[in-house]
Amino acid sequence: MPRDSTTLTFVIVGEETPIYECEIKAGAKREETVNYLHEFVLHASLDNIDEAIWTTQSCYLKQVDRYYDLTVSAYATSSLVKFLLLHDSKNDDGIRNFFHDIHEYYIKIMLNPFHTPTTKIKSKPFDEKVKLLAQKYLL
Template sequence: MSYYFAIIGTQDNPLFEYEFGTSKQGGDGQSRFSDQARHLNQFILHSSLDIVEEVQWTSGQLYLKVIDKFFNNYISCFMTAGNVKFLLLHQPTTPVSSSSTRNSTSIGANPQSPQTEEAVKNFFTEVYENYVKAIMSPFYKVNMEIRSPVFRSRVAAAGRKYL
């Protein structure tokens, strides 16, 4: 499974972006997005922001689960209390069909399974904890891009740990 993670600020500006692949079940951690899809990742995530705004008012939760689907890509969302959005675009390892969702035990093959949702939620929670630590720096200003190599390595570690 390939992942594209982005933190979107309150003014719908990207604060952080990271692309990685699955490390679970023998994965090497490299994303498998095609070159054409790699260019569309930002567009797909930003196009789902309207849906995020609709869903955030109907749900009182921070973790909004899978909010949108674009072809074979799923978008999961986590909202912070300050209206910063964590978006994760994930592409299953195999095309999802009704028969494969019932028969497959691989987490990467079924993005809407309870195991996958729990793994994504744990990833978001750990990244959120690190995000709070990063923005508490006296040098950070609201809606400023996060350039910290420590934060990037912690996001990568959370991806390896949960996804």
């Protein structure tokens, strides 16, 4: 679904704090105030995600929050790690596939004995894979 400018902000939240953040840009460079707005919207959606987790058996929670034209979609792992995607387009199948593939790569990161679920993910290959999957499924 190509567009002139697409909003995509992806965050992985461990227990209570973000362990990975990625702003996927398509179009013009974003202002810093816009990035703060994205962080605020994602943070505000965490309560909705906590409620939605207990209402379904699926990991993919679909749309959990909305702020004007921005939508927050979420995915929760069995260990209650949350994947959040802030976007401004409608692409349920692409988002589901994106989350599923990211979950596979997240598991590979967690298999590293030197990495804990609360450690920030600073892996360049993981970051590149997130951006590649975003290009494949979301842009």
